[in-house]
Amino acid sequence: MLWTDKYRPQELSEVVGNKKEIKIITDWVNAWKSNDPQIPLLLVGPPGIGKTTLAQIIAKEFSEYIELNASDKRSQDVIKSTIGESSSSRSLFGDEYKLIILDEVDGIHGTNDRGGVKAIGEIIKSSKHPMILIANDFYSKRLQSIKPKCQVIKMKKSRWNSISALLRKIAQAEGVEVEPAALKEIAVKSQGDVRSAINTLQALADKDHTLNVSDVEGMVTKDTRSDIFNAITSVLKSKTPAHVKEALWIEEDPTLVMEYIAENIPREYKKKDEIKKAYDYISKADIFFGRTNVSRNYGYWKYATDFMGIGVSNSKHETYKKFTKIQTPTIFSTMSRNRGKRNLRDGIADKMTEKMHVSRAIAISMFPYLEIMFRNDELAWEISDFLELEDTEIKRFRSKKIPAKVVKKMEKQKAQMRVEERDRRAEELKNQMMNVIPEVEEPKEDALPFEIPGIGTSNAEEESVEEIEKETIEEPLPDLDEEIIEEKVEEKAEEKKEKKKTDKQVSLFSF
Amino acid sequence: MSGPWVEKYRPQKLEDIVGQKQIVARLQKYVGEESMPNLMFTGPAGVGKTTTALALVKSILGEYWRQNFLELNASDARGIDTVRDRIKNFCRLKPVGAPFRIIFLDEVDNMTKDAQHALRREMEMYTKTASFILSCNYSSKIIDPIQSRCAIFRFAPIKAEEIKERLQFICENEGFETTDAGLDTIVYFAEGDMRKAVNVLQAAASEGEAITEDAIYEVVSKAKPQDIGNMINKALMGDFMAARNILRDTMVLQGTSGEDMVTQIYQDVSKRVIEGKMDANIYMDLIEAIAECDFRIREGANPRIQLEALLTQFL
Numbered sequence: 001m002l003w004t005d006k007y008r009p010q011e012l013s014e015v016v017g018n019k020k021e022i023k024i025i026t027d028w029v030n031a032w033k034s035n036d037p038q039i040p041l042l043l044v045g046p047p048g049i050g051k052t053t054l055a056q057i058i059a060k061e062f063s064e065y066i067e068l069n070a071s072d073k074r075s076q077d078v079i080k081s082t083i084g085e086s087s088s089s090r091s092l093f094g095d096e097y098k099l100i101i102l103d104e105v106d107g108i109h110g111t112n113d114r115g116g117v118k119a120i121g122e123i124i125k126s127s128k129h130p131m132i133l134i135a136n137d138f139y140s141k142r143l144q145s146i147k148p149k150c151q152v153i154k155m156k157k158s159r160w161n162s163i164s165a166l167l168r169k170i171a172q173a174e175g176v177e178v179e180p181a182a183l184k185e186i187a188v189k190s191q192g193d194v195r196s197a198i199n200t201l202q203a204l205a206d207k208d209h210t211l212n213v214s215d216v217e218g219m220v221t222k223d224t225r226s227d228i229f230n231a232i233t234s235v236l237k238s239k240t241p242a243h244v245k246e247a248l249w250i251e252e253d254p255t256l257v258m259e260y261i262a263e264n265i266p267r268e269y270k271k272k273d274e275i276k277k278a279y280d281y282i283s284k285a286d287i288f289f290g291r292t293n294v295s296r297n298y299g300y301w302k303y304a305t306d307f308m309g310i311g312v313s314n315s316k317h318e319t320y321k322k323f324t325k326i327q328t329p330t331i332f333s334t335m336s337r338n339r340g341k342r343n344l345r346d347g348i349a350d351k352m353t354e355k356m357h358v359s360r361a362i363a364i365s366m367f368p369y370l371e372i373m374f375r376n377d378e379l380a381w382e383i384s385d386f387l388e389l390e391d392t393e394i395k396r397f398r399s400k401k402i403p404a405k406v407v408k409k410m411e412k413q414k415a416q417m418r419v420e421e422r423d424r425r426a427e428e429l430k431n432q433m434m435n436v437i438p439e440v441e442e443p444k445e446d447a448l449p450f451e452i453p454g455i456g457t458s459n460a461e462e463e464s465v466e467e468i469e470k471e472t473i474e475e476p477l478p479d480l481d482e483e484i485i486e487e488k489v490e491e492k493a494e495e496k497k498e499k500k501k502t503d504k505q506v507s508l509f510s511f
Numbered sequence: 512m513s514g515p516w517v518e519k520y521r522p523q524k525l526e527d528i529v530g531q532k533q534i535v536a537r538l539q540k541y542v543g544e545e546s547m548p549n550l551m552f553t554g555p556a557g558v559g560k561t562t563t564a565l566a567l568v569k570s571i572l573g574e575y576w577r578q579n580f581l582e583l584n585a586s587d588a589r590g591i592d593t594v595r596d597r598i599k600n601f602c603r604l605k606p607v608g609a610p611f612r613i614i615f616l617d618e619v620d621n622m623t624k625d626a627q628h629a630l631r632r633e634m635e636m637y638t639k640t641a642s643f644i645l646s647c648n649y650s651s652k653i654i655d656p657i658q659s660r661c662a663i664f665r666f667a668p669i670k671a672e673e674i675k676e677r678l679q680f681i682c683e684n685e686g687f688e689t690t691d692a693g694l695d696t697i698v699y700f701a702e703g704d705m706r707k708a709v710n711v712l713q714a715a716a717s718e719g720e721a722i723t724e725d726a727i728y729e730v731v732s733k734a735k736p737q738d739i740g741n742m743i744n745k746a747l748m749g750d751f752m753a754a755r756n757i758l759r760d761t762m763v764l765q766g767t768s769g770e771d772m773v774t775q776i777y778q779d780v781s782k783r784v785i786e787g788k789m790d791a792n793i794y795m796d797l798i799e800a801i802a803e804c805d806f807r808i809r810e811g812a813n814p815r816i817q818l819e820a821l822l823t824q825f826l
Contacts, residue, residue: 283820289812364766368734372714386514
């Protein structure tokens with residue numbers, strides 16, 4: 001059983017917080033009981049602070065009650081047929097009043113519930129029964145015509161210490177040990193939402209283990225998605241700056257909130273100038289997120305929040321009278337849908353960063369050229385070999401496999417070049433040694449070890465060979481200009497060198 | 512036979528570096544010294560920041576450059592910990608056979624700010640044993656404390672004739688035919704970016720034909736994201752959602768960067784006005800928006816958001 005149900009207050013005195021408000025409600029109930037009709041109550045406040053609970057406690061004071069909530073289809077007819085009659089006709093014998101509870105009044109939307117608000121207005125006017133209306137959003141347009149006809153009670157969020165006290169009672173009753181600090185943590189994180197605090201406690205509770213702060217710390221106590229959706233709705237629907245500001249007062253990454261607002265601008269706003277203006281504010285908000293990142297001055301966030309909040313809200317000429325479903329940004333689904341392709345892409349890019357001294361972004365920007373180069377079988381092989389690409393990675397650039405004939409030919413060429421390379425290097429080492437210590441006569445020895453690259457720690461053999469070769473040229477011939485060196489390299493590549501070189505020279509160089 | 516030409520023809524020595532003569536001249540003074548200040552190379556892509564850094568490192572550290580050199584790429588998932596650990600492990604050891612060690616950090620502007628602050632502390636801690644060369648596209652995205660610890664070198668786009676000369680050198684070396692107009696076309700599209708120029712050249716050469724103007728146009732049009740024109744059409748027709756979807760798909764799937772997107776959009780719109788398909792007044796309005804967007808991308812946090820905002824200006 002959910003603890004929120006198990007420990008739902010049964011008496012007004014058990015309700016956490018809002019003592020003043022409860023006093024008003026008690027007076028209202030007592031007035032009805034002493035046959036003194038009152039105007040309906042409108043309970044307004046954020047979710048999870050006990051509005052519905054209050055209504056249900058009050059319901060017990062009356063003989064009967066009818067409850068309608070957001071899940072009901074609230075067309076004019078439904079409201080009229082279920083409440084309309086029972087509200088205007090009282091039992092002939094009756095002191096018995098029927099309590100009418102209307103939950104989530106601000107959830108009525110124009111297109112789906114045509115005339116819903118108007119119907120409520122009429123019922124309020126004609127009702128001879130006590131009515132309690134419940135809403136989350138004090139500033140909602142739908143409440144505008146209703147508010148003047150009701151006694152409005154603004155319910156406040158509960159303080160963390162009263163929530164903490166309640167949690168302690170529940171924990172005791174359940175036989176769960178909880179450190180006071182952990183209780184506080186849960187209470188604070190719930191942001192005044194008693195229901196979510198109790199749910200969190202139940203989720204974490206473990207009879208064999210004392211709950212401590214570290215158990216609670218990583219826990220996100222509240223599903224903030226509903227917060228985000230409320231905030232976005234306010235930005236898009238409201239034109240009241242105070243309301244928008246308050247709605248954006250949520251504990252959520254503001255850049256995520258910006259994504260949500262941006263996503264939904266063209267879904268809500270239909271005039272071009274509105275979309276332009278609104279998106280320009282999004283762009284400005286992003287600039288200040290950028291500046292925040294650079295300066296780490298989080299004070300800039302407030303400007304960003306106003307740009308994407310009031311700025312966007314104020315970009316519409318007037319509120320659209322339609323129901324818009326708030327969409328999760330499609331960029332997220334686009335990204336997850338393409339995860340496989342992106343992983344392949346990033347894998348190739350990482351190989352390029354290693355071999356080509358480029359960042360991942362630069363590597364990816366080279367892909368289109370690689371696609372063209374890969375149409376050439378031999379070049380495709382060369383580049384794949386250079387980057388050590390796997391077959392699946394080669395497929396990213398060309399659909400056909402590199403023909404076996406080409407692979408064979410290229411592999412043979414490569415082997416040939418390795419031999420030449422090795423010979424050339426050995427020759428150069430010899431030349432260098434002659435230059436550095438010309439007076440020393442090295443006795444000739446044979447058997448050159450095949451793995452010459454003993455110098456660097458690099459695993460990129462090809463590259464290290466080339467680097468070393470360049471270095472060795474540079475040292476003895478520092479004054480040569482570019483062209484001569486390039487020529488020399490060319491010459492050497494073409495010439496066949498004698499195979500046996502001295503072992504000593506190599507080891508000397510690579511100590 | 513050696514794979515990508517951008518690597519094959521990367522200059523290995525400071526004096527071979529194309530363009531950036533003043534920078535190279537100043538850097539050469541550090542060769543043979545006992546220490547070197549921390550350096551920051553800033554400038555657009557493909558102008559020789561990494562090449563210069565590698566060449567400088569080899570000149571200064573000599574034959575033991577590999578042992579005394581650490582290169583960190585932006586794609587090393589560079590959180591604070593990576594920066595700290597890798598730099599710490601590297602700096603802990605004394606330089607071997609060289610006066611000091613050098614750490615090259617690429618695209619520092621892509622590091623998180625926390626990582627940058629961590630980096631700053633590392634820079635202070637190891638001043639005696641190591642020097643840093645940092646590279647970035649926009650120095651504005653580098654936190655002030657790091658900027659003030661570095662000698663900053665601004666790399667300008669490479670001049671047209673210098674790029675052309677280099678391309679000619681490559682062509683001669685590889686031994687294939689080219690036309691003057693062909694090379695000019697590459698230079699035009701490269702916009703001072705040597706890497707791009709060499710890539711276009713190799714892509715064109717790989718088709719086995721001579722490097723003519725037409726061959727280059729073909730490569731360039733094949734290489735650019737195909738949907739840009741389509742995206743702009745949708746936006747001009749007022750279908751913002753469709754245009755936005757194309758933008759997102761292109762950026763996510765092809766990984767096209769914000770700057771590349773702006774350039775592509777600019778080129779597409781330019782083509783329209785040149786071909787007489789767009790009114791000059793509309794064109795100028797759009798150019799203002801594109802120019803502003805280009806600027807905002809540098810200032811902002813999320814290039815895609817800025818581009819989405821740009822698309823609304825086409826409505």
